[in-house]
Amino acid sequence: MAFQCNYNIINSLISTEELLRIDGQSQRIKGIIDTGKTAVVYKLEIGGQYFALKKCRERFENIFHHEVQIRSKIEEIKTQNPVLSQYIVDTIYACSEKGIILSQWVEGNEISHFNESIFERIFDALLEIDKAGLFDFDLHKSNILVDGSGFVKLIDLGGMYSYNPLTEYNNYGFTYPTYHFVERFETRFFLRSLLLEEYNGISRSSVLLKYRIEKEKALKCYNLKREWLSERGADSQVVKWIEGFLTQWSQALKSGTKLYELYARELFRSCIIDLPHSINGGHLDKAIIKINEILRILNEDYDCIFTKENICSDFCNANKREYLLEKYSKILDRIYMQQDRERYYD
Numbered sequence: 001m002a003f004q005c006n007y008n009i010i011n012s013l014i015s016t017e018e019l020l021r022i023d024g025q026s027q028r029i030k031g032i033i034d035t036g037k038t039a040v041v042y043k044l045e046i047g048g049q050y051f052a053l054k055k056c057r058e059r060f061e062n063i064f065h066h067e068v069q070i071r072s073k074i075e076e077i078k079t080q081n082p083v084l085s086q087y088i089v090d091t092i093y094a095c096s097e098k099g100i101i102l103s104q105w106v107e108g109n110e111i112s113h114f115n116e117s118i119f120e121r122i123f124d125a126l127l128e129i130d131k132a133g134l135f136d137f138d139l140h141k142s143n144i145l146v147d148g149s150g151f152v153k154l155i156d157l158g159g160m161y162s163y164n165p166l167t168e169y170n171n172y173g174f175t176y177p178t179y180h181f182v183e184r185f186e187t188r189f190f191l192r193s194l195l196l197e198e199y200n201g202i203s204r205s206s207v208l209l210k211y212r213i214e215k216e217k218a219l220k221c222y223n224l225k226r227e228w229l230s231e232r233g234a235d236s237q238v239v240k241w242i243e244g245f246l247t248q249w250s251q252a253l254k255s256g257t258k259l260y261e262l263y264a265r266e267l268f269r270s271c272i273i274d275l276p277h278s279i280n281g282g283h284l285d286k287a288i289i290k291i292n293e294i295l296r297i298l299n300e301d302y303d304c305i306f307t308k309e310n311i312c313s314d315f316c317n318a319n320k321r322e323y324l325l326e327k328y329s330k331i332l333d334r335i336y337m338q339q340d341r342e343r344y345y346d
C-alpha cells in the first residue's frame with residue numbers, strides 16, 4: 001500500500017526512489033534516531049525544510065503496514081477536520097512495500113515535567129483526536145512532542161486505530177471497557193513516570209499532588225466528552241461508561257484518603273496492563289519495579305482495589321488475592337533468574 005498527501009511540497013526536489021535509497025551516508029541527513037523499536041528515523045533536509053523519514057526494521061513489516069494504512073485514513077480525516085494537523089503529525093508520503101514513511105519534522109521536546117498547563121494541553125489534544133474517531137494505544141512519552149507553538153503532537157502513529165466514539169468504548173467495541181484515552185495516557189506515560197519518581201525517592205505526597213492535578217484536568221476533559229456525546233445522541237452504554245469515570249474521579253477528589261484509594265487502584269491497573277511491554281521490550285529493571293508495586297498493593301491496599309464497582313473488576317475479585325500474589329511472585333522469580341543468566345553469559 002502506498003499513498004502521498006502533501007507531496008507537492010517536495011515533488012520537484014526528491015523522488016520516491018531517492019527517498020528509498022537514503023541511508024546514513026546521504027548528504028541530506030541531519031540526524032539519525034535509532035532508538036525506535038520498529039524503525040530508524042532520519043532527519044532529512046529537503047529544499048531548506050526538515051522532514052522525518054521513517055524506515056521499517058526487518059520483522060516489523062506488519063506493524064509498519066498498519067501505520068501506513070492508518071496514516072492514510074488520518075490524512076483523509078484531516079481534509080474534513082484540518083484542526084487535527086495541530087495534534088497529529090502530517091504525513092507526506094508512505095509506502096508499506098518500500099517500508100518508508102515521510103512526515104513533517106516536528107521541532108519540539110518530549111514532556112519532561114507535569115503541571116496544570118501540560119495536562120490541559122495533553123487532554124485538549126487527546127479529546128480532539130478522540131472526537132475525530134481515532135484511538136491511540138501507544139501514548140508513550142517518546143511518541144509525543146510539544147511543538148514550538150506549545151501544541152502536544154503525536155508523531156508515532158503505529159498504535160492508532162479508528163473507531164466510532166459514539167457507539168464504542170474504543171476500537172474493540174464494547175469488549176474492553178478498561179481502555180480509554182485517559183487510561184492510555186496514564187498507563188503508557190503518566191503513572192509509570194510517577195511510579196519511577198517514587199522509586200527514586202520522591203515523596204508519596206508530592207506524587208499524589210501531581211496525580212490530583214491530573215485527575216482534575218481529566219475530569220474536566222471527560223465532562224466535555226460527556227457533553228459532546230450527549231449532544232450527538234451517543235449510545236447510552238457509552239454515556240454511562242463515561243459517567244462511571246466522572247463519578248469515581250469526582251468522589252476521589254473530595255478527600256486525601258479517597259484520592260489515595262483511586263491512585264492505588266489505577267496504578268495497580270496500569271502496572272498490570274503495562275507489564276508485558278516492559279518484559280517483551282527487555283526492560284527487566286522496570287518490570288521488577290512494576291511487579292513489586294503490584295505485590296505491595298495486593299499486600300497493603302487490597303481493600304482499595306477490590307470494591308464491587310471499581311475499575312479493577314477485570315483483574316480482581318474476592319477470591320483472587322492469593323492467586324494474584326502467587327502469579328506475580330512467580331513472574332518476579334523468573335525475571336530474577338533471567339537476569340542471573342544474562343549476567344552469567346555477559
Ligand SMILES: Nc1ncnc2c1ncn2[C@@H]1O[C@H](COP(=O)(O)OP(=O)(O)OP(=O)(O)O)[C@@H](O)[C@H]1O
Pocket residue numbers: 033035036037038039040041052054089103104105106107140142143155156157158
Ligand atoms: N516527525 C517527527 N519529527 C520529529 N521527530 C520525530 C518524528 N518522527 C519520529 N521522530 C523521532 O524518532 C523517534 C522514533 O520514531 P517513532 O516513535 O515513530 O519510531 P518507532 O520505531 O515506531 O518507535 P517505537 O519504539 O515507539 O515503536 C521518536 O521518538 C522521535 O524522537
Ligand SMILES: [Mg+2]
Pocket residue numbers: 036037142143156
Ligand atoms: Mg515510538
